[in-house]
Amino acid sequence: MMESSTDSYSKSVDEVSQLLGTNPDLGLLDANAAELLKHGRNELKGQGGVNPWKILLGQVANGLTAVLGIAMVVSFAVRDYAEGGVLVLVIAFNTTVGFFQEYRAEKTMDALRKMASPSARVIREGGQHRISSGEVVPGDILIVEVGDIVPADCRLVEVLNLEIDEALLTGEAVPSLKTVEPIAGKDVSIGDRTNMMYSSTTVVKGRGRGIVVSTGMSTEIGKISSAINETATTSTPMQKKLNLMAYVLLGVALIFALIVFAVNRFQFDTEIVIYAIALSIAVIPEGLIAVMTIVQALGVRRMAKQHALVRKLVALESLQAVTNICSDKTGTLTQGKMVVTNIWLPEQNTEYVVGGQGYETVGELSAPEGRPIDREVALKDMNFRTLVECCALCNTANIVEASEGKVWGDPTEIALQVFAYKMQMGKPMLRKLKEPIEEFPFSSDTKRMSMVCQGPSKEVQDVYTKGAEVVLSICDNVMDRTGDLREISENDELMNLVSVQQEEMAKQGLRVLVIAYRQTSERALGKPVSRWEREEVERNLTFLGLVGIRDTPRFESEVSVRQCHQAGITVHMLTGDHKATALSIAKDVGILEPLSASRRSASKRLNKKRDSHVVPMSSLVMTATEFDALSEQEVDALDELPLVIARCTPSTKVRMIDALHRRKKFAAMTGDGVNDAPSLKKSDVGIAMGAGSDVAKTSSDIVLTDNNFATIVQAVAEGRRIFSNIKKFVLHLLSTNVGQVIVLLVGLAFKDVSGTPVFPLSPVQILFLNLVTGTPPAMALGIEAASSTVMQVPPHLKGLFTIELIADIIIYGTFIGILALTNWVLVIYAFGNGNLATQCNKASNLGPCDTVFRARSAVQMAFTWMILFHAFNCRHLRASLFTTEGGGRSRFFSNKLMLEAVFIGAVMPIPTLYIPYLNTDIFKQGGLTWEWVLVAASVVVFFLLSEFYKLLKRRFITTPYNM
Known part of the structure; x- marks a missing residue:
């Protein structure tokens, strides 16, 4: 195992290549790779299996058992066999019940090894080779494509529509779009290092090539493993x-x-x-x-029926003392599924709110004030109908049975396709009328995707385009309800209206997509579709509207957070998402409710030392960079610790737990990703999500089988009852x-x-x-x-x-x-x-x-x-x-x-x-x-x-x- 510079993201490809003695095109020499392998294989160390003797020792190594043991020995010594026999039965019963409870629940840290890719494609001496992931060394040129699990940390040197799911490390629901250019700055969070790919993450789109910069325990997941092993387990009060x-x-x-x-x-x-x-x-x-x-x-059996699996009996006592819950956002407070929630049509300045939970293909339309809107009436608006067609056809996702989670594709694509299904205009139905004949895939350069479709006549082709704000620059028209087009001029106040609307949707934590459309033909472009160039197709488009997508909060989260506040428990959100998104979700689920007068009053009753003045929002909502820049003394001087920390790193979460402990708080940490493992173990109560990584479950005291934040409230109530x-x-x-x-x-x-x-x-x-x-x-x-x-x-x-x-x-x-x-x-x-x-x-x-x-x-x-x-x-x-x-x-x-x-x-x-x-x-x-x-x-x-x-x-x- 070797480690290169930890700031490879800030260096150019040539600098990284020179540092590691490799060639981006030819790779390492076989001899050099063999020499480097002597420094250590690309494996995670120190992860043993379940040790039953250690669990047994933990059951008998407590004060009460020791005292009973002494009494038993003395009883036999004076030949009081009846009393000694009874004490033997008591000790044996206690030890047996506790042993089997923890032995059944105990997992091993081998989960970290299982997450590693079993093989990898590398370039050595100019040729491609497939080797065991354990043989990957720093300096290897690694090739990845859709479906691959990245075996080591790499500095990217070439990407083609490369997107990687890094949720296990960053907590973000949206895959990270990768680039090659160096990133300036110090202490850039993992989620913002777009020119890096990390061990155990998954490629969901495109392909790429990178230089391996860290392997084994030097990778980001290896550092997390080390942090877990170094964290001491303390006794409960x-x-x-x-x-x-x-x-x-x-x-x-x-x-x-x-x-x-x-x-x-x-x-x-x-x-x-x-x-x-x-x-x-x-x-x-x-x-x-x-x-x-x-x-x-x-109590363990009772909680299991409530979807909370207790791995350690002592966690039941710990739950009742919890004063602060540090929760991940994605998949915990939210559904972990991207969902279309808002549609905005430009010509009429009309906004629709889309209902429905997760990947459910049923949802109602309503106005922002809550007034229901009939779907059939809405679809008579040609502007809206064409926008729905674009969401369905300019799309690579597939839905077999959304209610059972049988969906494939990029989360954003799935969200758009589910929205089309809600309007009863899903891809399968529309393809009976219009057949996709050419695709211009999303790329980091154009930041848009287009799909060319044609109907039975084959004389006219429809071009559907979606993408970032740049799509507006290639739009010349806007469509009204009847389908008529109106020209857009640079000075048109419509563009100002669009800008305001985009900003407003972003403040709500929405990812905003621009939807556009045009009709053309082979005759108009003077060549068959197979020879069309992207620049020829993606111009003179008609702007249809904006689509707002978000990872929606669970319905139960708001109620659960409110119950926590009533119970004197403060909820913190520690997420890898952007600050605006985190702030929006925090407001939706009520995490920032303590800012209200009633909440301050309740807080004052629960903690007489707390001042009743309003705490500045800037100290309650921070990024990890802002929080990590504070010294321990500055953190301790804050009136209140941040309720929301965005762009959170594993070290930030652990630092938050330490800050709570210095304030004599009893902290619970919820999470589902590998990045949550150190804080799960360091917290007083680690609560992992059942759908999360095995590493998180292994590091936790309790696992929620339904991944529902509301179950935590039930678990706390049960812990209080038991205590x-x-x-x-x-x-x-x-x-x-x-x-x-x-x-x-x-x-x-x-x-x-x-x-x-x-x-x-x-x-x-x-x-x-x-x-x-x-x-x-x-x-x-x-x-x-x-x-x-x-x-x-x-x-x-x-x-x-x-x-x-x-x-x-x-x-x-x-x-x-x-x-x-x-x-x-x-x-x-x-x-x-x-x-x-x-x-x-x-x-x-x-x-x-x-x-x-x-x-x-x-x-x-x-x-x-x-x-x-x-x-x-x-x-x-x-x-x-x-x-x-x-x-x-x-x-x-x-x-x-x-x-x-x-x-x-x-x-x-x-x-x-x-x-x-x-x-x-x-x-x-x-x-x-x-x-x-x-x-x-x-x-x-x-x-x-x-x-x-x-x-x-x-x-x-x-x-x-x-x-």
């Missing part, structure tokens, strides 16, 4: 907080174990070690990873653990006659509470429906463990722990004999341990019913349980899975109280009688305390909340 929580809990567990040993004067008897393990189990939420993994997996539900079941599980820790720590004070602490809860009871009783309602919390305000509050950037959530965990856990411990004290001391007997931690029969076993059962059942009732508490962290939802439906009955989980969880532990052997030998508990009254009273008191606590929160906490 929730991952960081969960890992931190795991290590904190590990530290707490060690401290509590130390406390147990200290209270027992560091006697390491098996019974004391088991008590320390039991306390550690109470600290660790064994079911948390299982519930989180399952809930996220269910909200994660907070609910984290609260539920951890407050249960806090209650257990309180019971066991205080339980150290309850010692038998031998001075050994008596378990208020046995280890098996703790595992049963955490995994069997607590997990199902936590799962039910994980599938809670989204709040009606989920997309009406700002993004949540404070992570999972907010002050409010931590306070809730401690307070609810304290309520549960104290009430459960009250049952223990009442059963043993208030209504019992206060005798703790001996060896009741090991005993397998009632006897003297009857009171202790019944007290354990009371604690167990009080815990069980309180944490089941607490699941209803967690459904909304502030609203009362008496609050109704939409339609007046009680919160108790809106989640059927919750009702089932609570009912089953409430009755499941009851048999363990009365089944012989299972109760005394395994659970170390006994049957209850009158103690059920204490259990029920505990639940009632817990309910009253919870409602009072929520009342205080509603009164004193005013921050927005979507739960």
Whole structure:
């Protein structure tokens, strides 16, 4: 691999040839090519396949799994096989679900290699040779034609109507028309380097010849590959907080174990070690990873039905925190299809607006103010009818089934042909009346194309011409409604009107074509058609009108952008298109809506630090050259980052993401091209389009199968729902653990006659509470429906463990722990004999341990019913349980899975109280009688305390909340 000067576009062909030691006509010598090949093949490096071991390591290398692993090892070390076996199952389940989710979704960067051309035609020693694309070296003379995929970056030396689709690199929907002349200036964007062709782009028209200037990793696509590989993957806020929580809990567990040993004067008897393990189990939420993994997996399935494929589970958490979406334009906010939208007829100064989406061949005509216009009436206007004929016949595109995307040809040609179909005057119908007999193709010199057609009489030939503004210079007449012609003079005010109209259409982001026509004959030109010259045909034309073509926005884009604004999310458009086009689309879809007073007011509410003055348009809409010219300090000094950046390069997109990160924003990047890959990977959430390149999909976290920007809004809402539900079941599980820790720590004070602490809860009871009783309602919390305000509050950037959530965990856990411990004290001391007997931690029969076993059962059942009732508490962290939802439906009955989980969880532990052997030998508990009254009273008191606590929160906490 070698690299020449990166500014080959600014050098002449001779300068580039001299630099690379080649000849534009003869090419390299075989010996020189072989020597150059030693420096490296024309291949992309560093792209490995899927490594299952790496994915597996990523699943187990997290804090919670590490803590559970330590607990498992200790359990087996003290021969507590039941507890150790349960922990093995928990770890195995969590790891398996996460592994297969990421393994199925993971792609490899081999997609970059697959995009390369398998072979190439080069000139060496004066002869043409077809070689493997990997053998192409700098200095080779490369020949390309329609359908070829360019294998390397080249400086063009010869072109013939050469157009190349560079959408993967630039994002532009329209193919780039290539030239040969040097381009002056520094830092010219890729889209403006018309004398270059780049690796992995596709030739859509004409043919050309170029000098290879860069191969392999030195090409533009190679640089993108390097950027992707160098981009580090960072943990999400929730991952960081969960890992931190795991290590904190590990530290707490060690401290509590130390406390147990200290209270027992560091006697390491098996019974004391088991008590320390039991306390550690109470600290660790064994079911948390299982519930989180399952809930996220269910979220993945739910989002797949909404056309969003999640490649990484952590992306679900990242979505809810998104503050800024940096979106590509072509194919994302727009349809990625050129469409005729405006027709302007000169003689009557009449404008038509053409309806229809994409390549649909059905569309209505209307006036600019929206008034419908009958197609049959419009076609009675000979001026308009002839213009439609020109769009259909002066055209090389083919349409088989537009609705299924079966179209071929240049995007502009397709747009014109689809327009003709909408007028029911497509090429197949017109060719029955007029047969094309001669074509003068579009060229970069003439900037126009003409088609000569003749009818059955063959006495008169029709010339249809379309092209750029230069077509006006060869027009002498203008046509009226009846088909009569009127001369155009240089001073005619009509030309001024045409100029104004062209400028107005350009401001709307339209690509403007001039349509013209003439009738002539072989007799008039004095020679048969086969001998006609272009200059003879393309003169004395009749100007028919202007056609405006654009890549139209998706219908859903405007609604989606508005929803983003309501959710406190700012949308940026980063596109390779021209500034005027980008500005027009941005206005159409509402990206520049924040300029309005209402939007500024909303922004001020969401961000009190933002000034309410109007931000200058010049800072909100920039070109990549303007943005890249700013230093980091100047970018950071901007009141707001640009909402639109035109002529965007890959480095500009990455720079934008960096600027957002410096402002502590959480950025999502959408895109579909190779040029989007670095920013997709560097962003907090990379969202690729399903119809885009494999490289973009590989670099992303989420892939939209319908390529619809609207799906992003649904994905964000789903991410917010899932994150909200994660907070609910984290609260539920951890407050249960806090209650257990309180019971066991205080339980150290309850010692038998031998001075050994008596378990208020046995280890098996703790595992049963955490995994069997607590997990199902936590799962039910994980599938809670989204709040009606989920997309009406700002993004949540404070992570999972907010002050409010931590306070809730401690307070609810304290309520549960104290009430459960009250049952223990009442059963043993208030209504019992206060005798703790001996060896009741090991005993397998009632006897003297009857009171202790019944007290354990009371604690167990009080815990069980309180944490089941607490699941209803967690459904909304502030609203009362008496609050109704939409339609007046009680919160108790809106989640059927919750009702089932609570009912089953409430009755499941009851048999363990009365089944012989299972109760005394395994659970170390006994049957209850009158103690059920204490259990029920505990639940009632817990309910009253919870409602009072929520009342205080509603009164004193005013921050927005979507739960």
